[in-house]
Amino acid sequence: MVNIYELLTSLPLFNGASYNSVSELVAKTKLHFLKFAKDDIVINAGDSCDSISFVISGAVRSTIEGDCFSVSQTLKAPDVLSPEFLFGKAPFSPCTVTAVEPAGIMKISKIDYLRLLESDKVFMLNFLNVLSMNAQKTVKVAVDGTGYSARHSIARLIISLTKQGGEDISLACTQGELHSVFGVSPVELTKALDAMTACGILEYSSRGIKVLSRGALLDILIQ
Numbered sequence: 001m002v003n004i005y006e007l008l009t010s011l012p013l014f015n016g017a018s019y020n021s022v023s024e025l026v027a028k029t030k031l032h033f034l035k036f037a038k039d040d041i042v043i044n045a046g047d048s049c050d051s052i053s054f055v056i057s058g059a060v061r062s063t064i065e066g067d068c069f070s071v072s073q074t075l076k077a078p079d080v081l082s083p084e085f086l087f088g089k090a091p092f093s094p095c096t097v098t099a100v101e102p103a104g105i106m107k108i109s110k111i112d113y114l115r116l117l118e119s120d121k122v123f124m125l126n127f128l129n130v131l132s133m134n135a136q137k138t139v140k141v142a143v144d145g146t147g148y149s150a151r152h153s154i155a156r157l158i159i160s161l162t163k164q165g166g167e168d169i170s171l172a173c174t175q176g177e178l179h180s181v182f183g184v185s186p187v188e189l190t191k192a193l194d195a196m197t198a199c200g201i202l203e204y205s206s207r208g209i210k211v212l213s214r215g216a217l218l219d220i221l222i223q
Contacts, residue, residue, distance in 0.1 A: 007056060008022050009022060011056070011080065011106075012078065012079065012080055013080055013083065013123065013130065014122075014126065016122050016126070017120065017122045021120045021123075029108060029115070029116060030109065031108060032051075032106065032107040032108070033104065035102070035105075036058075036099040036102070036104075037099065038099055038100065038101050039099065039100075040098065040103075041098050042098060043081065043096065044093065044096050045065060045096045046093060048091065049085050049092060049093060050109065050110050051108060051110055052086050052108050053080070053105055053106070053107050054078065054079070054105065054107075054108075055075055055078065055079045057077045058076075058077060058100075058102050058103030058104060060074070060081075060099050060100060061074050061075075061097070061100045062074075062075055062081070062097050063095055063096050064161050065096075066181070068174075068180070068181065069171055069173035069177070070171070070172045071158060071162065071169070072169070073162045073166030073168065074167045075163070075167075076165075077103075077104070079165065081093075081097060083127065083131070084131055086110060087110075151192040151220055153184055154196070154209070155218070155221050156221060157181070158211060158217055159214070159217055159218055159221060169214055170208060170210050171208045172208040173207075174206070178208070199216070200212055201213050202217075
């Protein structure tokens with residue numbers, strides 16, 4: 001059975017922490033452990049981010065809704081849910097998170113987590129690295145995708161709304177609205193989707209797009 005030290009240091013924001021730091025964390029911080037059954041809602045889009053949530057067992061489905069589409073991905077333990085929305089002007093969850101199997105979630109209140117960041121440089125650096133990676137991804141996606149082909153538009157949107165490690169990624173949208181989501185003509189979109197399907201990057205139907213390789217989408221943006 002995994003002990004608390006192994007559990008915490010497996011989480012992305014606690015990687016590299018010493019045994020003493022983790023022991024102090026456990027002693028001084030209220031860790032809330034919650035269990036969710038399959039199909040239970042873990043977080044609703046728009047919920048206030050008054051705590052930071054970690055997936056410590058099982059898997060969850062994260063869905064971000066647009067005006068006429070939604071992008072979903074499965075996140076497996078160990079992982080952290082939307083840490084970049086913990087602070088700032090809009091500290092609200094951008095996604096609805098649902099358990100796809102029995103899942104364990106650990107929560108730390110924002111106030112307690114802020115104390116942790118102040119108490120140990122490892123915790124602070126891990127958090128800053130996550131924020132930096134997400135910010136850099138957003139800039140790179142925007143710059144590298146601007147003015148390029150339909151496949152760049154497809155890759156740009158999906159990469160920007162999912163995270164490394166996300167699985168079973170899908171974009172739900174009616175075929176009639178798909179071209180407007182990506183800002184390209186229907187003919188151009190169909191050609192791009194057919195080419196990407198032939199390469200094994202994705203599959204598409206009248207209901208939307210299923211991503212087979214997020215890595216290949218990322219490669220499109222950095223070519």
